Amino acid sequence: MYVAKIAVLGYGTVGSGVVEVINTNNEIVSKNSGEKVEIKYVLDLRDFPGDPVQNILTHNFDDILNDSEVEVVVEVMGGIKPAYDFVKSSLLAGKSVCTSNKALVAAHGDELMSIAKQNDVSFLFEASVGGGIPIIRPLNRCITCDKVLKIEGILNGTTNYMLTKMGDDDMEYEDVLADAQQKGYAERNPEADVEGHDACRKIAILASMVTGKKVDFTEIPTEGITKISKTVMEYAKALGASVKLIGSAKFEGEKVWARVAPTLVYPNSPLYAVKDVFNAISVTGNMLGEVMFYGQGAGKSATASAVVSDVVELVKYKKNIYTAWTEEKQVLSDTSELVESKLIRVIASDTEKAKTAVKNIFGVSEFTTLPSKNDEFVFISQKEAQGVVCGKIEELGKAEGVKEIKNVIVVEEIC
Amino acid sequence: MYVAKIAVLGYGTVGSGVVEVINTNNEIVSKNSGEKVEIKYVLDLRDFPGDPVQNILTHNFDDILNDSEVEVVVEVMGGIKPAYDFVKSSLLAGKSVCTSNKALVAAHGDELMSIAKQNDVSFLFEASVGGGIPIIRPLNRCITCDKVLKIEGILNGTTNYMLTKMGDDDMEYEDVLADAQQKGYAERNPEADVEGHDACRKIAILASMVTGKKVDFTEIPTEGITKISKTVMEYAKALGASVKLIGSAKFEGEKVWARVAPTLVYPNSPLYAVKDVFNAISVTGNMLGEVMFYGQGAGKSATASAVVSDVVELVKYKKNIYTAWTEEKQVLSDTSELVESKLIRVIASDTEKAKTAVKNIFGVSEFTTLPSKNDEFVFISQKEAQGVVCGKIEELGKAEGVKEIKNVIVVEEIC
Numbered sequence: 019m020y021v022a023k024i025a026v027l028g029y030g031t032v033g034s035g036v037v038e039v040i041n042t043n044n045e046i047v048s049k050n051s052g053e054k055v056e057i058k059y060v061l062d063l064r065d066f067p068g069d070p071v072q073n074i075l076t077h078n079f080d081d082i083l084n085d086s087e088v089e090v091v092v093e094v095m096g097g098i099k100p101a102y103d104f105v106k107s108s109l110l111a112g113k114s115v116c117t118s119n120k121a122l123v124a125a126h127g128d129e130l131m132s133i134a135k136q137n138d139v140s141f142l143f144e145a146s147v148g149g150g151i152p153i154i155r156p157l158n159r160c161i162t163c164d165k166v167l168k169i170e171g172i173l174n175g176t177t178n179y180m181l182t183k184m185g186d187d188d189m190e191y192e193d194v195l196a197d198a199q200q201k202g203y204a205e206r207n208p209e210a211d212v213e214g215h216d217a218c219r220k221i222a223i224l225a226s227m228v229t230g231k232k233v234d235f236t237e238i239p240t241e242g243i244t245k246i247s248k249t250v251m252e253y254a255k256a257l258g259a260s261v262k263l264i265g266s267a268k269f270e271g272e273k274v275w276a277r278v279a280p281t282l283v284y285p286n287s288p289l290y291a292v293k294d295v296f297n298a299i300s301v302t303g304n305m306l307g308e309v310m311f312y313g314q315g316a317g318k319s320a321t322a323s324a325v326v327s328d329v330v331e332l333v334k335y336k337k338n339i340y341t342a343w344t345e346e347k348q349v350l351s352d353t354s355e356l357v358e359s360k361l362i363r364v365i366a367s368d369t370e371k372a373k374t375a376v377k378n379i380f381g382v383s384e385f386t387t388l389p390s391k392n393d394e395f396v397f398i399s400q401k402e403a404q405g406v407v408c409g410k411i412e413e414l415g416k417a418e419g420v421k422e423i424k425n426v427i428v429v430e431e432i433c
Numbered sequence: 434m435y436v437a438k439i440a441v442l443g444y445g446t447v448g449s450g451v452v453e454v455i456n457t458n459n460e461i462v463s464k465n466s467g468e469k470v471e472i473k474y475v476l477d478l479r480d481f482p483g484d485p486v487q488n489i490l491t492h493n494f495d496d497i498l499n500d501s502e503v504e505v506v507v508e509v510m511g512g513i514k515p516a517y518d519f520v521k522s523s524l525l526a527g528k529s530v531c532t533s534n535k536a537l538v539a540a541h542g543d544e545l546m547s548i549a550k551q552n553d554v555s556f557l558f559e560a561s562v563g564g565g566i567p568i569i570r571p572l573n574r575c576i577t578c579d580k581v582l583k584i585e586g587i588l589n590g591t592t593n594y595m596l597t598k599m600g601d602d603d604m605e606y607e608d609v610l611a612d613a614q615q616k617g618y619a620e621r622n623p624e625a626d627v628e629g630h631d632a633c634r635k636i637a638i639l640a641s642m643v644t645g646k647k648v649d650f651t652e653i654p655t656e657g658i659t660k661i662s663k664t665v666m667e668y669a670k671a672l673g674a675s676v677k678l679i680g681s682a683k684f685e686g687e688k689v690w691a692r693v694a695p696t697l698v699y700p701n702s703p704l705y706a707v708k709d710v711f712n713a714i715s716v717t718g719n720m721l722g723e724v725m726f727y728g729q730g731a732g733k734s735a736t737a738s739a740v741v742s743d744v745v746e747l748v749k750y751k752k753n754i755y756t757a758w759t760e761e762k763q764v765l766s767d768t769s770e771l772v773e774s775k776l777i778r779v780i781a782s783d784t785e786k787a788k789t790a791v792k793n794i795f796g797v798s799e800f801t802t803l804p805s806k807n808d809e810f811v812f813i814s815q816k817e818a819q820g821v822v823c824g825k826i827e828e829l830g831k832a833e834g835v836k837e838i839k840n841v842i843v844v845e846e847i848c
Binding site: 317331 | 450453454455457458461462465466559565566567570571574575576577578579580700703705706707711718719720721722723724725726727728729732734735737738739741742744745746
């Protein structure tokens with residue numbers, strides 16, 4: 019059996035998982051690749067005395083780049099520098115690359131795919147979205163005869179864990195954050211997760227795959243979960259629903275909208291039951307209807323499994339497999355055009371007057387209150403263009419009896 | 434652009450869906466195939482005056498077989514005869530075939546894949562399991578570096594609809610069956626669905642894909658939903674759970690167990706939230722953990738979309754894509770070895786004596802009762818080998834105070 023030599027860049031959590039998957043399941047990996055898969059190098063700045071990886075460890079990327087035996091490079095370092103340079107030079111040297119690095123794919127995927135194509139090698143990134151969940155390859159190989167109308171998903175496990183805890187265990191934001199940090203789900207600096215930046219890059223990748231053009235993640239309106247509290251979750255529960263951080267993209271004719279926002283999700287959505295650190299991505303096609311992919315969105319072994327499934331493809335198919343999207347830019351439409359409802363939480367100085375203002379401005383007279391909160395209520399606005407709703411919210415904020423508009427949350431539209 | 438000519442065998446529900454998908458989404462289908470996809474023939478015994486399909490309709494399969502221009506044959510007639518003969522001769526004539534026909538795949542898939550390989554064409558069957566849900570290709574192209582430990586799924590939409598109605602709408606079996614028939618979800622003769630035969634063929638296909646050997650569906654212990662009643666669903670609810678018809682296969686070393694059975698599923702399983710006609714298939718890998726694929730398990734457009742996604746693969750890749758399993762037979766292990774719990778429903782002539790018997794025989798003293806049912810209760814047995822449990826159930830059936838053991842339901846094991 020021919021031996022395919024690969025190199026792993028980075029021996030952190032995912033990197034050590036990749037080494038473990040390839041070693042533990044070598045028979046399966048090799049059988050499905052059609053060649054024996056062998057790790058020739060692991061690149062890391064650190065040393066790992068006592069770890070068998072030490073025998074194949076290098077601190078110098080050039081060892082890998084200049085070794086013509088290495089046909090697949092696995093980039094699991096994370097970050098843009100030096101990952102971008104390493105991946106680019108690997109592709110230019112005729113080596114295929116796979117990565118779990120969503121930041122890299124969202125920022126430079128278009129260019130790297132184009133370089134891969136020119137060199138008849140591939141740049142794959144199954145693990146960059148949804149961790150272990152197969153989603154990139156299914157989008158590329160299964161959902162191939164549908165016009166995709168919508169992709170939406172719970173794309174970040176940390177925030178989903180925090181929202182689950184707030185809702186089910188009645189905990190406050192600060193306490194669930196501390197708990198998530200203590201469990202290793204959240205970083206000491208949790209910004210990338212809680213501000214929605216991580217989910218934003220992932221929905222940018224998915225939307226780019228659908229349109230075949232580059233969706234610039236910096237242009238996606240992104241709101242995280244920092245304004246969500248135990249109280250908001252109580253209101254959601256009182257409405258028979260839950261709040262999830264949803265990354266979504268909608269496609270209508272030439273128009274594309276993308277967004278990351280806390281969203282009120284009802285039990286008739288398959289995303290409702292997705293709890294804790296799990297992720298799920300739902301894809302709606304014009305023929306297929308809605309399909310959903312569910313699983314562990316992070317974690318060493320699950321993510322590593324997705325990375326190694328790319329290695330199998332690369333070893334098996336050698337040549338350029340596909341270019342998911344080109345360098346052409348996808349223009350995003352203004353989300354203020356979206357016609358939908360919002361859950362609006364009003365803190366009142368005079369509850370009756372505030373409710374009257376809602377009736378006059380929004381034409382809504384159904385309110386939800388919590389026994390423990392006398393000076394506030396929520397309501398769900400009628401479906402209309404978000405631009406219009408924003409104007410009304412501003413008007414309501416100034417109305418007599420209204421102290422503050424505390425939360426405005428998207429209400430998921432069920433197809 | 435090169436034009437790929439295809440033929441569709443059968444203009445029933447799925448067949449007309451295939452024609453619709455290819456015509457409506459022709460631009461997408463052709464772009465992803467790399468060639469313009471055109472339907473040259475539709476085979477059906479009937480005529481369809483007024484339907485544009487009439488122009489490409491033939492009643493004679495030989496027209497298709499002898500036309501060297503036809504490179505892909507889509508078999509959506511269902512049943513074994515004459516589908517098997519048509520598929521076999523198409524493959525022997527060097528045409529690739531895709532099918533939605535689970536009966537054909539479960540009975541003759543091994544032989545047809547082997548013929549396809551010998552002729553360097555392919556036999557694909559994405560739509561045979563889970564309707565529109567991508568599962569065959571993900572198993573084959575994504576879950577390629579894991580040892581699969583378990584596959585289980587809600588594989589039949591009709592029975593899932595019926596169970597949902599019994600549980601949520603408090604309806605009796607006969608009424609939900611009539612309702613499902615009226616809605617077109619269940620056949621006039623509902624046996625294939627309600628007795629579990631349909632789910633049995635699907636789990637046989639999935640298990641064969643995992644082992645690479647032929648799992649004989651006639652050897653899979655199969656129980657349908659005919660013994661499930663509104664009362665059973667009430668007990669499940671009282672236990673905070675639900676009953677689903679689950680097709681499952683477990684893999685441990687060289688051992689393989691497969692089964693179809695009504696199963697008590699708790700909310701911590703992702704299958705719990707799968708309601709109505711939806712299907713879901715969960716796959717557990719030794720590295721990946723659990724991933725689940727969810728969507729419409731039947732229906733014209735969704736199933737047709739899966740069929741056409743196979744057409745795209747066949748037109749794009751031409752040569753033999755893969756052989757999912759060989760003609761070698763997979764020996765199935767005895768499910769009486771499985772160590773698990775059962776939900777057991779006891780009708781008592783003397784409730785106290787019956788409970789004492791349960792305590793003595795099963796060592797269980799936790800019982801669940803319903804306010805409306807005085808002379809009966811359920812309990813959950815401790816985890817032990819099913820062979821042992823069966824012996825105890827027999828003993829309990831003869832014990833004083835016990836009138837009848839009315840239901841015995843598998844309790845889903847959460848990994």
